[in-house]
Amino acid sequence: MYTHGTFVAQDTDEKSVPHDRDDDQSALPGQKRKASGVLVMQSHDDDNDNNQHRANELLQSLAEQIQDALNVATPDEAVQQCGQAPLRIIATHPDKVLELAHTKLHASPFQSVPLHWRRLFEEASLHKVAKLLKDRALRVHPEDRAKRRRIDNHTAVASHSGDWLLGIVEVLDRGISLSGAPGRKYVFDGIFEQLGEHIANEATPDWTCFRIIKPPDLKSTHPIIRKSGPFDHETFQEHLRIDCQPVIITGAIENWPARQLWENPEYLLRHTLGGRRFVPVEVGESYVSDGWSQRMMPMRDFVETYLLPDDTAETGYLAQYDLFAQIPALRHDVRIPDICYSDPPPANADALRTAGLSTVEQLDEPLLNAWLGPKGTKTPLHTDPYHNVLCQVVGYKYVRLYPPSETDRLYPRGVDEKGINMENTSRVDMSRLWSLVHDSLAEEVDQENREFPLFQEARFVEAVLGPGDSLYVPLGWWHYVESLTTSFSVSFWWN
Ligand SMILES: O=C(O)CCC(=O)C(=O)O
Numbered sequence: 001m002y003t004h005g006t007f008v009a010q011d012t013d014e015k016s017v018p019h020d021r022d023d024d025q026s027a028l029p030g031q032k033r034k035a036s037g038v039l040v041m042q043s044h045d046d047d048n049d050n051n052q053h054r055a056n057e058l059l060q061s062l063a064e065q066i067q068d069a070l071n072v073a074t075p076d077e078a079v080q081q082c083g084q085a086p087l088r089i090i091a092t093h094p095d096k097v098l099e100l101a102h103t104k105l106h107a108s109p110f111q112s113v114p115l116h117w118r119r120l121f122e123e124a125s126l127h128k129v130a131k132l133l134k135d136r137a138l139r140v141h142p143e144d145r146a147k148r149r150r151i152d153n154h155t156a157v158a159s160h161s162g163d164w165l166l167g168i169v170e171v172l173d174r175g176i177s178l179s180g181a182p183g184r185k186y187v188f189d190g191i192f193e194q195l196g197e198h199i200a201n202e203a204t205p206d207w208t209c210f211r212i213i214k215p216p217d218l219k220s221t222h223p224i225i226r227k228s229g230p231f232d233h234e235t236f237q238e239h240l241r242i243d244c245q246p247v248i249i250t251g252a253i254e255n256w257p258a259r260q261l262w263e264n265p266e267y268l269l270r271h272t273l274g275g276r277r278f279v280p281v282e283v284g285e286s287y288v289s290d291g292w293s294q295r296m297m298p299m300r301d302f303v304e305t306y307l308l309p310d311d312t313a314e315t316g317y318l319a320q321y322d323l324f325a326q327i328p329a330l331r332h333d334v335r336i337p338d339i340c341y342s343d344p345p346p347a348n349a350d351a352l353r354t355a356g357l358s359t360v361e362q363l364d365e366p367l368l369n370a371w372l373g374p375k376g377t378k379t380p381l382h383t384d385p386y387h388n389v390l391c392q393v394v395g396y397k398y399v400r401l402y403p404p405s406e407t408d409r410l411y412p413r414g415v416d417e418k419g420i421n422m423e424n425t426s427r428v429d430m431s432r433l434w435s436l437v438h439d440s441l442a443e444e445v446d447q448e449n450r451e452f453p454l455f456q457e458a459r460f461v462e463a464v465l466g467p468g469d470s471l472y473v474p475l476g477w478w479h480y481v482e483s484l485t486t487s488f489s490v491s492f493w494w495n
Contacts, residue, residue, distance in 0.1 A: 125175025275300025351476030395487035
């Protein structure tokens with residue numbers, strides 16, 4: 001949903017999560033333990049055994065690798081345009097430079113932030129991590145106690161957090177997500193890969209698969225048509241030629257490794273450094289409701305707080321986020337559907353009114369987004385300036401689609417009080433309307449109908465997506481999506 005998509009440089013309500021969880025690494029009740037790995041890195045400084053030396057070597061080697069990489073200029077050298085002052089202090093005072101770059105990143109919408117400020121944030125993040133690693137290597141070096149004591153007073157992450165690694169991961173992930181890692185993504189990926197290998201044997205919680213209970217079948221008079229896969233390029237091209245309607249293709253993603261692997265939250269931990277990778281989470285009812293915010297939090301906290309409990313006070317949704325760019329291992333679990341390489345007919349006059357269409361660039365490859373959340377996530381009725389195939393990997397979702405010809409009956413919003421163009425989102429709050437109807441609040445329902453008199457007349461189609469279903473949403477079609485269970489979907493946008 002196009003409106004979610006600006007998270008990258010908008011950490012407005014970003015919160016650092018207290019790093020107190022792994023202090024002793026003792027397994028929680030019901031959690032299993034495996035052979036030691038990271039446990040050694042997190043053991044007390046006096047444990048002077050071989051493993052600790054190995055850990056120390058890794059820290060030093062990572063710090064050196066980062067340093068070596070930073071000494072190699074990137075082809076564009078854009079960062080030079082930030083002036084000499086920040087570059088002179090970047091190695092010694094990366095925090096100061098991060099602060100400056102952060103201000104610049106937030107001075108305009110992400111798309112118009114000059115590349116050199118993004119590069120500066122990226123460089124400063126890596127300098128900071130190199131410094132933290134060196135400091136940490138000294139802390140765990142048993143022979144250098146005097147130095148260690150001195151550093152104890154100055155190393156914010158290592159001394160404040162039980163899990164020092166979490167502090168390093170936070171700097172790296174903020175570096176990637178706020179800057180987009182335009183110059184040195186390979187350095188970030190390399191660090192994560194080596195840290196991942198080092199903690200490969202770490203104890204993980206003994207979680208079982210997400211608890212998914214199949215909802216009752218939807219009896220609808222306006223169902224979205226279903227066709228069974230495989231749905232190759234030619235068959236889909238024919239579908240587009242005939243009427244270019246929404247369609248659910250069943251069974252087309254059965255060959256994705258994700259279909260088996262993503263049901264288990266433990267798998268997600270394994271590919272996120274034991275759940276330490278920071279991911280953006282939308283907290284609140286939906287992106288148009290009061291009190292809604294976006295936060296960066298470790299994957300493990302997200303899973304434990306929002307995905308595993310049967311009921312939570314608030315909803316957390318990892319929504320419209322390219323998790324696959326951040327965590328390439330998960331990218332291997334999905335395949336780009338063939339239909340994304342089809343050639344849709346030219347947009348008709350109604351679809352051409354889709355908000356944002358005139359400014360989107362031609363894509364070389366489809367845009368991937370992950371949508372991971374508990375039961376009850378709601379994506380308000382909106383349009384996107386792309387063709388879309390929404391693939392349901394885990395769990396169930398209710399979807400309702402309105403054609404572009406119904407736009408005037410859906411009451412698009414305008415520019416909001418912060419100056420953000422919300423034309424792609426309907427003013428009708430469908431989930432509120434349904435709960436008013438459900439609670440038989442006739443007066444409130446009447447009031448909604450008076451405010452949006454044409455809404456009830458708008459034509460729509462609807463369905464429940466289940467595991468293995470892929471929904472094609474044609475360009476300009478409005479869609480409302482609500483999860484009926486814990487759910488993990490991947491959307492592919494193309495044009
Ligand atoms: O799954 C959702 O919550 C929304 C998906 C969506 O809006 C999209 O794929 O464009």
